[in-house]
Amino acid sequence: MDFEVGQKVELKKQHPCGGTEWEIQRVGMDFRIKCLCCGHSVMVPRARFEKSLKKSQKKPSL
Ligand SMILES: [Zn+2]
Numbered sequence: 001m002d003f004e005v006g007q008k009v010e011l012k013k014q015h016p017c018g019g020t021e022w023e024i025q026r027v028g029m030d031f032r033i034k035c036l037c038c039g040h041s042v043m044v045p046r047a048r049f050e051k052s053l054k055k056s057q058k059k060p061s062l
Contacts, residue, residue: 001050003024003027003031004024004027005024005025005026005027006023006024007023007024008021008022008023008024008036009021009022009023009024009033009053009054010022010053010054011033011052011053011054012052012053012054013052015035015037015038015040017035017037017038017040018037019035019036019037019038020054021035021036021037022034022035022036023036025041027046028046029045029046030043030044030045030046031043031044031045031046031049032044033049
């Protein structure tokens with residue numbers, strides 16, 4: 001599965017703030033994702049990111 005910076009994704013695991021929507025800010029071995037609810041960003045290993053992915057949304061149309 002391909003991911004790109006700026007893509008919005010929904011994760012199964014809820015952030016403590018209650019948000020489940022995240023924006024990808026960096027891709028690679030580790031992903032950096034930002035919570036769209038509170039703006040907090042975290043680094044997560046790709047394998048764990050893919051496992052916690054609920055559904056990928058369409059790529060942003062630029
Ligand atoms: Zn949050």
